[in-house]
Amino acid sequence: MKGPGTIFMQDFKPPELITDEEMNALMTAIRNRYGLDFTNYEKTSLKRGVTRLMMKHNMESSLDLWSRVLKDYDFFMSSIDDLLVNLTELFRNPDVWIKLRDEVLEEFKGQALNIWHAGCSTGEEVYTMSIVLDEKGLLNRARLTATDLSSKALAKAKSGQYSLDIIKQYLNPFLKFFPHKQIEDYFQFEEKHAEIKPKYRQNVTFSRHNLVHDVAASKYDIVFCRNVMIYFDDQLKLKVLSLIHQSLKPNGYLIIGYYDIMPDSGKRLFQVVDIKTRIYRKKEQIAS
Numbered sequence: 512m513k514g515p516g517t518i519f520m521q522d523f524k525p526p527e528l529i530t531d532e533e534m535n536a537l538m539t540a541i542r543n544r545y546g547l548d549f550t551n552y553e554k555t556s557l558k559r560g561v562t563r564l565m566m567k568h569n570m571e572s573s574l575d576l577w578s579r580v581l582k583d584y585d586f587f588m589s590s591i592d593d594l595l596v597n598l599t600e601l602f603r604n605p606d607v608w609i610k611l612r613d614e615v616l617e618e619f620k621g622q623a624l625n626i627w628h629a630g631c632s633t634g635e636e637v638y639t640m641s642i643v644l645d646e647k648g649l650l651n652r653a654r655l656t657a658t659d660l661s662s663k664a665l666a667k668a669k670s671g672q673y674s675l676d677i678i679k680q681y682l683n684p685f686l687k688f689f690p691h692k693q694i695e696d697y698f699q700f701e702e703k704h705a706e707i708k709p710k711y712r713q714n715v716t717f718s719r720h721n722l723v724h725d726v727a728a729s730k731y732d733i734v735f736c737r738n739v740m741i742y743f744d745d746q747l748k749l750k751v752l753s754l755i756h757q758s759l760k761p762n763g764y765l766i767i768g769y770y771d772i773m774p775d776s777g778k779r780l781f782q783v784v785d786i787k788t789r790i791y792r793k794k795e796q797i798a799s
């Protein structure tokens with residue numbers, strides 16, 4: 512039994528800076544004011560992002576956030592990064608890249624390839640693809656489009672520069688893919704950072720794109736949408752999956768993230784190629 516004055520660790524909860532009702536009202540106001548729709552983002556991670564933002568700016572009540580976000584467009588745009596999760600990695604989940612190299616890309620030998628990285632974050636995923644395409648002799652005829660909602664992430668992606676500490680963290684997945692190569696073959700090392708070599712960026716175009724509102728700009732052979740939909744509810748996932756389905760050429764490939772869960776409604780649009788690496792293929796005949 513708890514005695515008077517006894518504090519149990521399980522009783523401790525961080526203060527709730529914003530309630531669910533306030534979150535819903537704020538997201539609706541943002542949608543109406545700026546046309547950016549977060550209303551179907553997964554609630555827990557979005558709330559975590561909003562709390563992170565409030566703590567960063569020492570805001571004690573949601574009213575402070577409310578007035579700042581809705582009155583100050585620049586503040587709102589620079590805050591998007593606190594709401595979104597930009598985590599990414601070079602050769603993230605190496606098994607996917609091995610599967611692409613050994614099986615999927617075999618199909619495209621001698622062909623031109625159009626690829627979309629939707630939710631590319633700071634660029635590591637699209638540069639990994641450039642390196643893999645080069646390995647297969649397919650880079651020269653490939654066009655890679657990398658898009659994200661976050662302008663800050665895109666600016667970093669375009670720079671192609673990563674701190675030496677970050678590059679060090681990428682060595683394990685890199686070596687799993689290339690046990691006999693050196694990362695220096697792909698990056699130019701400077702005193703404080705390493706920069707992707709021009710060969711691996713010359714076919715890449717970066718642009719801002721919102722998967723929730725915008726249409727796709729082209730028809731693609733392969734679309735990557737990895738670790739983006741984990742933050743969406745099922746309704747929004749289906750909207751994005753339908754957009755990707757329309758943007759793919761017949762039999763085109765979709766690659767999602769290891770922790771992404773394909774909703775049942777999405778299984779009508781895509782068939783599994785390899786469940787372990789989350790590789791899917793566009794279904795032409797959509798079952799009703």
Ligand SMILES: C[S@@+](CC[C@H](N)C(=O)[O-])C[C@H]1O[C@@H](n2cnc3c(N)ncnc32)[C@H](O)[C@@H]1O
Pocket residue numbers: 595596597598599600603629630631632633636658659660661664720721722723736737738739768
């Ligand atoms: C966790 S990162 C994934 C990066 C990379 N695809 C990977 O798996 O390593 C998720 C990215 O999705 C982006 N994102 C979130 N909502 C988006 C939206 N509606 N449209 C486009 N990108 C979005 C975020 O800005 C973030 O950069």
